[in-house]
Amino acid sequence: VVIVLQGRYxxxxxxxxxxxxxGTKERPYPHAIVAGIERYPLKVTKTMTQRKxxxxxxxxxxIKVVNYAHLMPTRYSLELEEIKSAVSxxxxxxxxxxxxxxxxxxxxLEKRYVAGKNKWFFTKxxx
Numbered sequence: 001v002v003i004v005l006q007g008r009y010x011x012x013x014x015x016x017x018x019x020x021x022x023g024t025k026e027r028p029y030p031h032a033i034v035a036g037i038e039r040y041p042l043k044v045t046k047t048m049t050q051r052k053x054x055x056x057x058x059x060x061x062x063i064k065v066v067n068y069a070h071l072m073p074t075r076y077s078l079e080l081e082e083i084k085s086a087v088s089x090x091x092x093x094x095x096x097x098x099x100x101x102x103x104x105x106x107x108x109l110e111k112r113y114v115a116g117k118n119k120w121f122f123t124k125x126x127x
Contacts, residue, residue: 006070082108
């Protein structure tokens with residue numbers, strides 16, 4: 001798990017899907033493909049109905065290629081087999097592929113949130 005430090009998603013938590021330590025031809029610097037949470041799920045209490053709980057458990061994900069200099073690693077980790085299969089370097093070529101990948105990431109993250117795993121990852125960073 002990393003925290004994005006610069007840009008539109010600054011202060012948001014993300015997981016590294018694939019890293020490129022040596023860089024590539026089009027990006028000659030070390031970078032990583034990350035999948036993270038743009039909008040975190042809202043607080044849920046016992047008195048809320050199932051429908052309200054479902055609505056408040058929504059996660060808005062993002063996928064992005066980020067320079068290592070703009071990432072801060074944390075001590076937390078996340079198992080991400082479903083996310084790895086959905087997101088690849090080719091995903092960023094076509095907007096429709098990107099949307100499909102985002103939906104897969106969203107489903108994976110929501111399933112993990114509802115199961116109650118990785119609580120810290122799904123809480124908003126307070127700073």
